[in-house]
Amino acid sequence: MSVADTTSLVIVRDVDSLRQRVALWRRERLRVALVPTMGALHRGHKALMTRGLELADRVVATIFVNPTQFAPAEDFGSYPRKEAADVRLLNEAGVHLLFAPEVATMYPPGFSTQVRVNGLSSILEGAHRPTHFDGVATVVTKLLLQAAPDVALFGEKDYQQLCVIKRLASDLDIEAKIVGVPTVREADGLALSSRNAYLTEEERKIAPALHQAITDAATTIAKGANAEAALKTAKERVLAAGFPEVDYIEARQAETLAPFEGGAGRVLAAARLGRARLIDNVAFG
Amino acid sequence: MSVADTTSLVIVRDVDSLRQRVALWRRERLRVALVPTMGALHRGHKALMTRGLELADRVVATIFVNPTQFAPAEDFGSYPRKEAADVRLLNEAGVHLLFAPEVATMYPPGFSTQVRVNGLSSILEGAHRPTHFDGVATVVTKLLLQAAPDVALFGEKDYQQLCVIKRLASDLDIEAKIVGVPTVREADGLALSSRNAYLTEEERKIAPALHQAITDAATTIAKGANAEAALKTAKERVLAAGFPEVDYIEARQAETLAPFEGGAGRVLAAARLGRARLIDNVAFG
Numbered sequence: 034m035s036v037a038d039t040t041s042l043v044i045v046r047d048v049d050s051l052r053q054r055v056a057l058w059r060r061e062r063l064r065v066a067l068v069p070t071m072g073a074l075h076r077g078h079k080a081l082m083t084r085g086l087e088l089a090d091r092v093v094a095t096i097f098v099n100p101t102q103f104a105p106a107e108d109f110g111s112y113p114r115k116e117a118a119d120v121r122l123l124n125e126a127g128v129h130l131l132f133a134p135e136v137a138t139m140y141p142p143g144f145s146t147q148v149r150v151n152g153l154s155s156i157l158e159g160a161h162r163p164t165h166f167d168g169v170a171t172v173v174t175k176l177l178l179q180a181a182p183d184v185a186l187f188g189e190k191d192y193q194q195l196c197v198i199k200r201l202a203s204d205l206d207i208e209a210k211i212v213g214v215p216t217v218r219e220a221d222g223l224a225l226s227s228r229n230a231y232l233t234e235e236e237r238k239i240a241p242a243l244h245q246a247i248t249d250a251a252t253t254i255a256k257g258a259n260a261e262a263a264l265k266t267a268k269e270r271v272l273a274a275g276f277p278e279v280d281y282i283e284a285r286q287a288e289t290l291a292p293f294e295g296g297a298g299r300v301l302a303a304a305r306l307g308r309a310r311l312i313d314n315v316a317f318g
Numbered sequence: 319m320s321v322a323d324t325t326s327l328v329i330v331r332d333v334d335s336l337r338q339r340v341a342l343w344r345r346e347r348l349r350v351a352l353v354p355t356m357g358a359l360h361r362g363h364k365a366l367m368t369r370g371l372e373l374a375d376r377v378v379a380t381i382f383v384n385p386t387q388f389a390p391a392e393d394f395g396s397y398p399r400k401e402a403a404d405v406r407l408l409n410e411a412g413v414h415l416l417f418a419p420e421v422a423t424m425y426p427p428g429f430s431t432q433v434r435v436n437g438l439s440s441i442l443e444g445a446h447r448p449t450h451f452d453g454v455a456t457v458v459t460k461l462l463l464q465a466a467p468d469v470a471l472f473g474e475k476d477y478q479q480l481c482v483i484k485r486l487a488s489d490l491d492i493e494a495k496i497v498g499v500p501t502v503r504e505a506d507g508l509a510l511s512s513r514n515a516y517l518t519e520e521e522r523k524i525a526p527a528l529h530q531a532i533t534d535a536a537t538t539i540a541k542g543a544n545a546e547a548a549l550k551t552a553k554e555r556v557l558a559a560g561f562p563e564v565d566y567i568e569a570r571q572a573e574t575l576a577p578f579e580g581g582a583g584r585v586l587a588a589a590r591l592g593r594a595r596l597i598d599n600v601a602f603g
Contacts (some may be wrong), residue, residue: 048491143574145437145487146455150338151430178463178491204431206333206463289428 042124044131047071048179051132055093055180060306063090067209069173072096072133073113073227074122077217081186082126084214088184092093094123095132095176104169108308113227132180148174148205150197157301158193158312161280168276173198177207185209190216190224192301192314196290208266216313218244224313231308240306242274244313247282247300251317254300260284262295264300273302278305287316327409329416333464336417340378340465341501345367347366348375352494354458357381357406357418358398358512361503362502366471369499373469379408380417380461387453393593400510417465424460433459433490435482438575443478443597446565451482458483462492470494475509476585477599481575492498501598503529509598516593525591527559531596532585534554534566536602545569545578549585556589563590572601 045051058065066085070078074096085092096119103109104267116133123131147167154166177185185202187195190285192213199211217225222244223237232240250267254260267282280303284293290301304311330336351370355363359381370377381404388394401418408416438444439451462470470487472480475515477498484496490553502510507529508522518527535552539545552567564589569578575586582603590598 042396102445143485144489145435146486147434147436148490149432149434151429153434175491178493200428204429204460205433206460208463 035182042120042128042131044120044133046132046134047138048134051093051130051179052181054130055091055182058091062182063184065089065180066092067095067102067176067180067185067188068092068128069095069097069128069176069187071098071112071227072119073115073230074119074150075225075227076218077188077225079126080217081188081214082123082128084212085128085184085186088186088212089182091129092127093132093182094128095180095198097132097172097176098135098168099139099168099172100136101140101171104162104164104166107162108228108231113230132176147171148201150200150204153193153197153200156193157281157283157285158303159212162305166194169194169262170197170201173219174201174205174207177202177209182209184212186212188213188216189213189314190226191265191312192299193290196288222248224311226311227269228309228311233307236275236307236309240309240311241310242276243271243302243304244315246270246274247302247313248315250282250284251300251315254284254293254298255317267300267302280304280310286318287318327405327413327416329418331417331419332423333419336378336415336464337466339415340376340467343376349469350374350465350467351372351377352461352465352470353377353379353545354461354470354472355379355381356383356397356512357404357532358400358515360510360512361394361402361504362475362510364407365502366473366499367408367413369373369414369497370469370471373471373497374467376414377412378415378417378465378467379413380419380465382417382419382423382457382586384453384457385421385593386456388427389447389449392447393513393516398515407602417461422577424457432456433486435485435489438478438482438485440565441478442568442570444590446588451479455486457483459486459490459492462487462494465539467494469497471497471499473501474498474599475511476597477584478575481597509596511596513594513596516556518592520596521560521592524560525594525596527561528556528587528589528596531555531559532587532598533600535567535569536600539569539578539583540602552585552587556587561589561591565589565595569602588598 049152068081068088148170195213204236223241246267250263253263282302301314351374354368433455434452480498506526508526531552535548538548567587586599
């Protein structure tokens, strides 16, 4: 087998084929990493694949635009789908297997089970998207049990999602280790996101203000300044930059996302800009 | 190793020990059956163990009185616990391993994940015990993922529970095959249940009327008679026998528990009698 063959991406669309491939690797005692995505892949996703290759011998990417994590009024229908380009990126990244199921494969008729992480799913993003994390928790539980990886990687860009997934994996005794990978950013600080494609040229110039504002707030809080005042300043700066609306900018404890009470934490933010709703977060302390 | 040694029950109380034992069996390519219970074992449980030994090479029983499937006013505190007698029964049955965790092992601080089977969890038993099946679904998901058996056995006595568990295992891509085992009954038809211990001598004489009434109703419906009339008669007979209250006696489709519309089905019933609440069901068609 040539090098080209060994790095050539295999695509499967049903759970049995996925399990058979992974079972073959298991028999060879190879470690398996899983990288769940919704496709429209960018350098942020590529960083997940690269980290997967560092932590395991084989990397399985999944592409599934999961309908249950979108509310009826959200962008499920228009979410960017471009599998051909995604396959090229996965091949370049050295990913071994792509699992890209249809909706009916994941949710056959009669499907009725829901995984919910109480508490974590109702705050911050969950307060603005009440059913979102139930959809995420359920589909990620399925993907983890379908692929049964040794490790699964998720971007810190969706930091609350990462916390939800760590919690459910621990609570449900799922053996895969959940690993967060640092956010990849544009030169001006904007966090990479498939939804950045929704931004107009003008909005794109405004967008980095969110990251700048929360980075400054995090620095200020880390120095011991009053958190509330720092967060208020951040909100004002984001609005002044041209965002019409800020959903939240809050400081939270790093693991539980409980209200910040000193020590290490995370500033998390969401703000609307045109058709896009940008989210971002930075660590401090 | 003598025969006595190989059939002698091993007891573990933490997940790592459980997994290590099961992993050893896996390496020998032995098939593993799981029989989750709440203890207070009787011949009904023994039938589950026996069936497990027919379907697998090794049987793991679990004893865990799961607090989250009891409502605050229910009998969690007084539910019968008698591990020494249970261990004797498991040894006699030829069970290989008992997993008997503490509550804090199953639900450590911060635990916040819930598995819910929508629809099935809200009807019949679920209408009378609104949080019951969420507790069952969550703990059974955990036990299935902790032990990773080839097959897991549950009594048909708790028929709706069996439907809920089959549904969640299928929906969450849990590989274990879920197998129902026919209800074991006393000579007079009363379904064996740990909660029968709550019955006074007088109530014990009344109790078989529930099974008699639903068996007759099922026979009548199977012959093509009007189901509503047959179920009404059954209710009247149960009340006349001395049950102070009938929660429900209904005919449902066998798999989905959707309203019965002809063909094969199940009559399911629940009725209060003194401190006990008896449930039972019979197939027809």
